[in-house]
Amino acid sequence: MYALLSSIPYWGQTILRLLGGSVAVLLPAGTIVYLFLFKMMSFMQSRLGPMEAGPYGSMQLFAEVGKWLQKEDLMPERADKFVFKIAPLVVLSSTFLLVVVVPFGPDAWITNFEAGVFYALAVSSVSVLGILMAGWSSANKYSLLGGLRAAGQLIAYELPMILAVVGVVIQAGSMNLQNIVVAQNAGSIFGWDGVGNPYLLTQFIGFIIFMIAVQAELTQTPFDMPIAESELVSGYMTEYSGFRFLIFFIGEFATAGVFAFIASVLFLGGWGVPFSWFGWTGINDVDNWMNVGGPLIMLTKMLGLVFIIMWVRFSYPRFREDQLQRFAWKILIPVSLVNIVATSVLKVAF
Amino acid sequence: MVAQNIAFGIIAVIMVVGALRVVTVNNVVHAALWLVLVLAGAAAQYILLAAEFVAVTQVLVYIGAVMVLFLFGTMLTRAQLGKEKQLNNPTWYFGIPASLLLLGVMILALTSSFGDEKLPTDSELVSTQAISDQIFGPYLLPFWALSFVLLAAVIGAIVLARKD
Numbered sequence: 001m002y003a004l005l006s007s008i009p010y011w012g013q014t015i016l017r018l019l020g021g022s023v024a025v026l027l028p029a030g031t032i033v034y035l036f037l038f039k040m041m042s043f044m045q046s047r048l049g050p051m052e053a054g055p056y057g058s059m060q061l062f063a064e065v066g067k068w069l070q071k072e073d074l075m076p077e078r079a080d081k082f083v084f085k086i087a088p089l090v091v092l093s094s095t096f097l098l099v100v101v102v103p104f105g106p107d108a109w110i111t112n113f114e115a116g117v118f119y120a121l122a123v124s125s126v127s128v129l130g131i132l133m134a135g136w137s138s139a140n141k142y143s144l145l146g147g148l149r150a151a152g153q154l155i156a157y158e159l160p161m162i163l164a165v166v167g168v169v170i171q172a173g174s175m176n177l178q179n180i181v182v183a184q185n186a187g188s189i190f191g192w193d194g195v196g197n198p199y200l201l202t203q204f205i206g207f208i209i210f211m212i213a214v215q216a217e218l219t220q221t222p223f224d225m226p227i228a229e230s231e232l233v234s235g236y237m238t239e240y241s242g243f244r245f246l247i248f249f250i251g252e253f254a255t256a257g258v259f260a261f262i263a264s265v266l267f268l269g270g271w272g273v274p275f276s277w278f279g280w281t282g283i284n285d286v287d288n289w290m291n292v293g294g295p296l297i298m299l300t301k302m303l304g305l306v307f308i309i310m311w312v313r314f315s316y317p318r319f320r321e322d323q324l325q326r327f328a329w330k331i332l333i334p335v336s337l338v339n340i341v342a343t344s345v346l347k348v349a350f
Numbered sequence: 351m352v353a354q355n356i357a358f359g360i361i362a363v364i365m366v367v368g369a370l371r372v373v374t375v376n377n378v379v380h381a382a383l384w385l386v387l388v389l390a391g392a393a394a395q396y397i398l399l400a401a402e403f404v405a406v407t408q409v410l411v412y413i414g415a416v417m418v419l420f421l422f423g424t425m426l427t428r429a430q431l432g433k434e435k436q437l438n439n440p441t442w443y444f445g446i447p448a449s450l451l452l453l454g455v456m457i458l459a460l461t462s463s464f465g466d467e468k469l470p471t472d473s474e475l476v477s478t479q480a481i482s483d484q485i486f487g488p489y490l491l492p493f494w495a496l497s498f499v500l501l502a503a504v505i506g507a508i509v510l511a512r513k514d
Contacts, residue, residue, distance in 0.1 A: 080431050083383065115402055115478050122406045125414030129386065132421045136379055139431050151422045155415070175478055 017110045024099050024110075028257025028302060029250050034061055035303070036310040037253070044314050068249075071242035076139050079239065083137035088240065088247035090130030095254045097123040102261045103178045105271050105294030106286040116177040117169060120262055121162050124217065127255070128154045131226070134248075135236035146235020149321065150226035153216060156328040157223075161213035163336035167206040167343040168199050168266045177265050182283050185272035196274035200267045205339045207267045209332055214259045215309055216328070218252065222316040225324060256306055264301035271298050354398050361398075365391035376437045378424050386417050399469075403478045 008016070038060060042049030050057030075084060101116040103109040113119050128151055135147015169175050172183040187197030200207055216223040227235035237248050264270060271294030272286075280286055319327070368387040375381050389412040396405035485493050 078431060080379075083379070113402070114475065115406055118403070118410070118478070119406045122410035122414060125410065125418070128418050129413065129421070132418065132425065133383070136421075136425050137431070144425060148422060148425060151418055155418060155422075158414070 020104070020108065021096065021099050021110050024102065024104070024261070025095055025254045025258065026250070028260075028299075028306075029254035030061055031303065032253045032257055032306050032310075033249075034058065036306060040307075040310060041314050065246065068242055068246040073243065074239070074241045076239050078139040080137035080139070083133050084239075085244070087130045087134035087137060088244045088251065090133060091127045092247050092251040092254075094123055094127035094130065095251050095258055097126065098255070098258045099261070101177055102258065102265060102298075103181060103271060103294075104298050105291040106283055107288075108271075108291045108294055109178060112176070112178055115175045117165050117175045117180070117262075117266070120177075121158070121165065124255075124259075125154070125158055127251070131236050134240070138236070138239040140239055142232045143236050143238050146226045146228075146232045146238070149232075150219060150236060152321075153219070153223060153226060153324060156325055157213045157216035157332075160209050160328060160332035160336050161217065163333065163340060164206040164209040164213065165266060166340050167203045167336075170340070170343050170347055171199060171202060177262075177270070178283070181265055181270035181272050184269045186275045186280075186282060188276075193274060193276040196269055196272070196276070198267065198269045203267060203339075203343070205335065206343075207263070209336050209339070210263055210266070211305070211308065212332065214256075214263065215312060216324075218256050218259065218309070220256070220309060220313040222312070222319050223324060224318055225321055228318060256309060257302055260302040260305035260309070261298060263305050264298060268301050268305075270301075271295065273297070357398055358395065361391050361394050365395075373442075376433045376435070377430075378428070378434065378437065379421065382417060382420050382424065385420075386413055389413055389417065400475045402475065403481050 034057075038049045038057065050060035053059040053063045075081065098120055100110045101113045101120050103112070131150045131154075132147045135143045135145075135150070138144070168180065172180040174180060174183065184198050185196040187193070189195070189197055189201070219226050226232075227237060232238070237245065240248060271290065273290075273293075275281065275286075278287070365388050368384045368391065371384040372381050372388065375384060389408065393405045393408040393413075396402075396408060
């Protein structure tokens with residue numbers, strides 16, 4: 001398995017991993033924006049969406065980026081200049097830190113962190129800091145309110161997300177994302193190993209809770225109180241323009257992609273195909289072509305999950321602040337605690 | 351080990367500068383942001399010691415929760431932009447002997463318990479399983495005691511926040 005990896009020198013591997021990480025953040029962001037935000041939303045609203053730039057508007061993204069780069073870099077006069085400038089970068093860096101632990105193939109990982117899931121949950125909370133910084137430094141009441149709402153919401157939904165993942169960790173017996181992938185694909189359901197044992201089946205409640213929490217963490221509708229455009233203009237992003245807004249925008253959709261990657265690793269079997277199809281028994285038997293096939297499988301699963309996120313986003317009205325908090329604390333957290341107890345009892349029983 | 355020593359030095363300098371800025375800067379939010387830098391530096395030091403679980407916990411608890419609540423609280427109540435006068439406690443110089451005393455106690459504790467012992471040059475990765483085996487094995491009783499302390503804090507918060 002490590003034949004391919006050990007033939008490349010360390011600096012070569014480092015360059016490959018940096019490149020792979022950038023692609024894994026930027027490619028999903030672009031795909032999601034074009035495929036879902038431009039096209040799917042338009043079709044759901046009975047319109048065509050962008051059609052002018054390139055065939056079916058496929059070059060629209062480049063036009064948009066060019067437009068943003070040309071815009072004037074506005075900054076409120078009383079803003080806290082340094083914090084204002086650094087806030088979007090904090091948000092985007094949290095996305096890059098997040099993608100580091102996602103495995104895309106038997107050798108195609110950026111780092112094989114032992115406590116991978118735990119790390120991912122920890123660094124995803126760094127983006128809250130950036131949002132609070134942006135909201136405060138804008139010197140604007142709407143921005144500050146948006147930042148505070150975002151912080152309250154993200155703290156509340158981080159808990160069900162962590163608790164939903166605990167079920168998967170108990171079942172796989174490991175916090176390493178690579179091991180979780182192997183445990184699902186090498187597993188079997190009552191002796192039948194035709195599809196492995198994706199935790200979507202056994203951890204269905206955990207999957208639902210995780211996806212709801214992801215929706216809230218991404219502040220996508222119905223959880224978009226922090227940027228509610230009809231009451232807060234656009235919350236903590238109100239004062240941002242040009243390139244800084246672009247960074248926030250990329251961060252939002254890249255994080256959606258990375259969270260979908262993590263969800264597909266945790267619940268849908270990640271990069272793997274059921275090992276019994278090719279007679280593999282463990283990660284050391286997996287053929288080298290999975291390093292190319294794995295990322296493609298991950299991309300497909302990621303697009304499927306983001307489709308659901310966007311579908312919900314375009315379909316539901318916004319929660320009120322009190323409904324949002326009550327939903328997290330009174331429904332999601334108790335249900336995920338029950339899920340943990342049930343999973344650990346069944347784990348010991350079987 | 352040389353690379354780790356250099357990294358330790360750089361991170362330590364950043365942490366010391368950050369810690370000094372926390373107490374000297376005259377804006378509450380800036381002070382909190384400098385504190386974030388210090389805590390992130392501590393997490394990086396844990397990584398250098400190959401204690402990844404502690405490092406990740408540091409990020410999750412201190413940066414992701416404590417500092418966010420800190421900023422949340424100050425922004426909700428009083429977080430002006432720009433410089434703020436009278437942010438410093440007028441009796442700040444009493445802090446100097448206290449911190450010197452703390453430094454002395456720390457040096458004494460470290461030298462008396464470790465002496466000339468050095469860190470292993472290739473420190474082995476402490477796995478999360480090993481830590482949990484320790485917590486839920488020999489250290490179960492202290493762990494329970496700690497959770498009762500947290501429970502007391504939670505109940506206290508509810509009592510304080512209830513209106514009736």
